[in-house]
Amino acid sequence: MAEGNSQPADTTPPTDASADASSPDYLKIIANHREELLTAMKATDWVETKNKDGIRITYRMTDKGKMFRCEYEVDASPKVSIRYCSPAKGPLNGLREKFRKSALKSVEIIEETEKYFITREVLGSAMMGLISERDLICVYGWDTETEDKGAYILHPSIEHPKYPPKDKPVRAIKHAGGHFFFPVEGNPDKSNVVVLIVLNMGGMLPVSVVDSFQTGAMFDFATQWKDAAAKKFHESN
Template identity: 30%
Template sequence: MDYEGKASEVADFLLSYMSDDTGWKVCKKSNDVIVSWRPSSKFPGNVYKGEGIVSDCPERVWECLKPIPNGLRVKWDNNVKNFELLEQITEDISVCRTVTPSAAMGIIAPRDFVDVILVKRYEDGIITSNATNVSHPGCPPQSGYVRGFNHPCGCICVPVSGEPNKTHVFSFFQTDLGGFLPHSVVDSFFPSSMTEFYRNLTKAVKSLV
């Protein structure tokens, strides 16, 4: 499988999602984030966009978002129970398995996702994580978990001009949770989950020493 090619395509998709304002509808607002959605072109569901300002520089915010085993994200993100490295493709590209806990009062069973992930930095200071589903011989579907499928998704840390201690954080989720979940459950889960994501990210960044 062309892991590098797939990962590079995701980076292009995420930048296009960030710059294209067409068709987004706001579905949830809080002090930390605005969550919007529009129909996905990748699967019969929605792509969700979160955007908010986090009070610290991009490098420190990135420390909390970095997709690595035993990283900080497993500690603060309630939707990430475990994160495993399956294969390191290049210095910046890896194939990983993410395990999520049950959610929505048990309606959503534990799931796992296998993704190729690209960490990409741009000359203007933007730092991104870019992920999409792949198959990997070292991680077939496992009992006890519903195999879900992430379509182009990730996080983008953008420096705020003139304010070095602030970061504009964009997040994109377009996930086929698998199983036979009612659309109403999925449509309510992601906006609430993303609001919690930003609230917990802000707390995690503040707690950095």
């Protein structure tokens, strides 16, 4: 898997939040996160937990918690596929909320530049109320065409002074979050998708509830995405 085309942080003209010298180096956070996830993909200790309808979900233990991995093929090129997991309000002309049937209640963009954007995302209650409302603060970084004609979009959690954690909603932490897209050999208009996530839901939740929620959410998203891409949802949106 080749390196992407993202430029080092010190070559990016300061804009918006990046103009503040005290602001975190979000591009470095994204670059480090990408290397972490690419390394995880090469691990050999993945354990299968679900394999159905062309969607395979595995997991492995990390020092930050259980990492889930979901793999499948979609009927869209990497450059198009990236739109399916990007917020509709973001700079990538995203489609996520337009086709996704989920508990995602709202997405607010806190900061936006040409290289990254930061969101506050609120998840409604799930699993018949066993999981109450959560929110996440995430930074999104991406490359729509890497050297191997693939793409990626990463979205780990960060802290942000505008939205410190409160009692309600419960603050969830995405220790790892990313979508990687690789062109299908012989058919560049299709993509092999690899999704990686380590999510701490916060609160006093049993591990079995969190694992069930995460596996179900990933499988449902993949199913809806495959169906939307097969219907060329992106061509009319």
